[in-house]
Amino acid sequence: MKTNITKLMAFFATAPSILLSQVDPTTIERSNQPPSAITSAEGVNANVDTSDAGAQRPIFLKTENISVFGGVDSKIYYDDNPLSTQKNSILSSQRDAVWSNTAHLGAGLGQIEMQDAVITPYIGVSYTKTEFLASTLDWLDYTSTNAYIMANIQHSNGWSYRLGVSYASDSNDLTDTETYSEFYPNVGVLKTYSHNEDILGIFNMSIGYHDTDADKHALDPTLSRSYLDSFDVIGSYGIQYYFKDFLISPSYSATYKTYTKSNTIHEKNGREDLIHSLNLKIDYSLDNDLNLSLFGGFSKRDTKDTGAIPYDFTKGTAGLGLSLSTTF
Amino acid sequence: MFAQGENEHDLECTFSLGTNWLFPAVGNKDTNLVRFDQNSTFRNGDSLHTKEQSLCELANKDLKIRLGSNSIVGIKQKKISLTKGTVLIYKNFEGNLNIKSKQSNLSTAGQYTAIVDCTSNGGFKFIPLEGKGLIIPAKGESKEIFRGRLTMILGSPSQLGSAYDIDLLLLLKSSRLINAFPTSLPSMKRISLAIYAQQLRIKGKYNALIGDAPTDDNLQMWAFGEKEGN
Numbered sequence: 001m002k003t004n005i006t007k008l009m010a011f012f013a014t015a016p017s018i019l020l021s022q023v024d025p026t027t028i029e030r031s032n033q034p035p036s037a038i039t040s041a042e043g044v045n046a047n048v049d050t051s052d053a054g055a056q057r058p059i060f061l062k063t064e065n066i067s068v069f070g071g072v073d074s075k076i077y078y079d080d081n082p083l084s085t086q087k088n089s090i091l092s093s094q095r096d097a098v099w100s101n102t103a104h105l106g107a108g109l110g111q112i113e114m115q116d117a118v119i120t121p122y123i124g125v126s127y128t129k130t131e132f133l134a135s136t137l138d139w140l141d142y143t144s145t146n147a148y149i150m151a152n153i154q155h156s157n158g159w160s161y162r163l164g165v166s167y168a169s170d171s172n173d174l175t176d177t178e179t180y181s182e183f184y185p186n187v188g189v190l191k192t193y194s195h196n197e198d199i200l201g202i203f204n205m206s207i208g209y210h211d212t213d214a215d216k217h218a219l220d221p222t223l224s225r226s227y228l229d230s231f232d233v234i235g236s237y238g239i240q241y242y243f244k245d246f247l248i249s250p251s252y253s254a255t256y257k258t259y260t261k262s263n264t265i266h267e268k269n270g271r272e273d274l275i276h277s278l279n280l281k282i283d284y285s286l287d288n289d290l291n292l293s294l295f296g297g298f299s300k301r302d303t304k305d306t307g308a309i310p311y312d313f314t315k316g317t318a319g320l321g322l323s324l325s326t327t328f
Numbered sequence: 329m330f331a332q333g334e335n336e337h338d339l340e341c342t343f344s345l346g347t348n349w350l351f352p353a354v355g356n357k358d359t360n361l362v363r364f365d366q367n368s369t370f371r372n373g374d375s376l377h378t379k380e381q382s383l384c385e386l387a388n389k390d391l392k393i394r395l396g397s398n399s400i401v402g403i404k405q406k407k408i409s410l411t412k413g414t415v416l417i418y419k420n421f422e423g424n425l426n427i428k429s430k431q432s433n434l435s436t437a438g439q440y441t442a443i444v445d446c447t448s449n450g451g452f453k454f455i456p457l458e459g460k461g462l463i464i465p466a467k468g469e470s471k472e473i474f475r476g477r478l479t480m481i482l483g484s485p486s487q488l489g490s491a492y493d494i495d496l497l498l499l500l501k502s503s504r505l506i507n508a509f510p511t512s513l514p515s516m517k518r519i520s521l522a523i524y525a526q527q528l529r530i531k532g533k534y535n536a537l538i539g540d541a542p543t544d545d546n547l548q549m550w551a552f553g554e555k556e557g558n
Contacts, residue, residue, distance in 0.1 A: 052414040053445040054503025056455070056478055057495040058549075061529045083517025098521040111528055115460065116518065118525045155525050156517040 023286075024084035025170055025180040025214065026228055026257070027275070027301070032148040032166035032184060034069065034106050034122045065110035068328040073102040076152070077295070077319020082132060083140075084301070086310040097133040098319075102126055116156040122164075123149045129173075141173040160190040160204075183210040200240040202251075207233045224261060232257040247283040272304040273311065292322040337364055337372035337405050339386035339393065340465025341365065346397070351375040353404075375402040378413070385509055391425075392418035392514065394505045394539045410452065414445045416505040418515055419459070427454070430487035435464040440473050441515040443505060447541035451482045451489070457496065457506075458518040463488065475522035490547065495533055496523045 058174035106124025149163025186208025238251030297317035353373030400415020431450025438461015466485035480489030539548030
C-alpha cells in the first residue's frame with residue numbers, strides 16, 4: 001500500500017504534463033498476425049548433390065487441420081522516450097529501461113488450396129506485461145492483451161493478401177483499470193523479393209481503422225473517449241540478410257494516420273500523424289525454437305494541425321530479446 | 329494426316345546442352361540419326377537420346393518436356409515413352425497423357441508439372457510438383473495428383489505402388505531439370521505456391537533419401553541420420 005501511495009505521489013508530481021501522454025497507446029507495436037516463423041518450418045536439409053530428378057527426401061505431414069503455435073518473448077531495452085512525448089516537455093527526460101514479457105498462442109485453422117492461391121485462417125491471443133525499471137515511471141506499468149482473427153491468402157503471383165480484425169486492450173497495473181482498447185479491422189499485402197542468394201526483401205503495406213476507447217484526455221476532457229479513432233496506412237520495407245549464424249534485419253516503415261474524431265478547440269483541423277521508423281534486429285538461433293536477438297530503432301512522429309497539444313516526438317530504443325516459440 | 333511438317337504434336341527444341349541424338353520415326357521426313365540442337369523440330373513419333381551431362385527441352389503449346397542426361401524418350405501424339413532416364417513434364421492441357429516406361433504405363437489427366445524418373449525394375453516414379461488431376465493405372469484405383477507425393481508405378485499391367493510425401497523445397501533446389509535450364513518453367517509460380525502449402529503442413533522430415541527400385545518389392549532408402557520432428 002505504501003508503495004502504491006509513493007507511486008501515486010510521483011504521479012501527481014509530474015502531472016499535468018504526464019497526463020498528456022501516459023504511454024501513447026497509438027505508438028505501441030501490437031501483434032495482430034501470426035509469427036512468420038510458423039510458415040517456414042524448415043528443418044536442416046540434407047547436403048545433397050544436384051541430380052536430374054533432384055533429391056527425394058521423405059517427410060511426414062500434419063494429419064490434423066488445426067495447427068497450434070505459441071511462445072514467450074522477453075525483451076529488455078533502453079528507451080530514451082518511453083512515453084513518446086515531445087522533446088521540450090517534462091517527460092522527454094524520462095529515459096528508462098523497459099522490460100516487456102509476452103506470451104502468445106495461436107492456431108492455423110487449416111488450409112484451403114486453390115489452383116493459384118492458398119488461404120489460411122488464423123486466430124490468436126497474446127498477453128504482455130510492460131514494466132518501467134529504472135525511473136519513477138513504474139506507476140505506468142501496464143498489461144496488454146490482444147486477440148486477432150485473420151485470413152492470409154498467398155497467391156501464386158507472389159503477393160500475400162491478408163484481412164483480419166484484432167482487439168487490443170491496455171490496463172494500468174497500479175490502478176487495475178483499462179486505459180485503452182481498440183478494434184482494428186485491417187487489410188494488407190506482403191511481397192518478398194530475393195535480392196540475391198542471401199538477401200531477402202520484404203515489402204509490407206496495410207490499411208486499417210482504429211476504433212478506440214481511451215481514457216479521457218488530460219488536457220481536454222471535452223474530447224470523447226474515442227478521440228484516438230483513426231485510419232492508418234502503413235508501408236514498410238525490410239531486408240533479411242543471413243550472415244553465418246545470424247539473421248540481420250534492417251527495416252524502414254512509414255505510418256500515416258488521420259484521426260476522425262479530434263476536431264476540438266485544440267485541433268480545429270483534425271490531427272494527422274506521419275511516423276517514420278528505422279529498425280535493426282540481429283537474430284541468433286540458439287536452437288530451432290529458441291532465439292536470441294539484439295534490436296534497436298529510431299522513430300519520429302510529425303503531427304499536423306494539433307492546435308495547442310504537442311504530439312511530435314523522436315525516440316530511440318536498443319535492447320536484447322529472448323524468444324521461445326514452438327508448434328504443437 | 330499430320331505426318332509431315334505441320335503436325336500439331338511436333339515439338340520444338342527450345343534448349344539443348346551437350347550431345348543429343350534424334351532417332352526419326354519411320355515415315356517421317358528424315359530418317360537418319362541426327363544431332364539434335366536448339367531450334368530443331370521433334371516430329372511426332374521421333375525418339376531422342378541424351379548423352380552424359382546433356383540436357384534438352386522440347387515444347388509445343390500443350391507440353392513442355394525436359395530430358396535429363398542419359399535418357400531415351402519417344403513421343404507420339406499424347407504418349408510419352410521413357411525407356412531410360414528422367415524427364416520433367418509440364419502438361420498444359422486437360423486431356424489424357426500416357427506415360428510409359430520399359431514395363432509400366434500410366435494414364436494421367438489434368439494440368440500439372442511432374443518429374444518422371446525411371447527405376448531399375450522397369451517402372452518409374454511419378455513426382456508431381458504442382459497441379460490438379462488424376463493418375464490412372466491400368467490396374468487398381470485412380471488417385472488424385474497431390475503436390476510432392478512421389479508414387480511408384482509398378483509392373484504390367486501397371487499399378488500404383490507405395491507413395492511418399494517428399495520435401496519439395498529440397499527437390500527444387502537440387503533438381504537439374506528445374507534449375508539447369510536458361511528459362512524458368514511456366515508453372516514456376518505454382519510450384520512455389522505448392523512449396524508454400526507443403527511447408528505449412530510439414531510436421532517433420534526423415535533423414536533419408538529415396539533411391540532406385542531394383543525390384544517391385546525393394547526400394548532403396550539412403551539414411552543419413554536420425555529423424556527430425558515428432
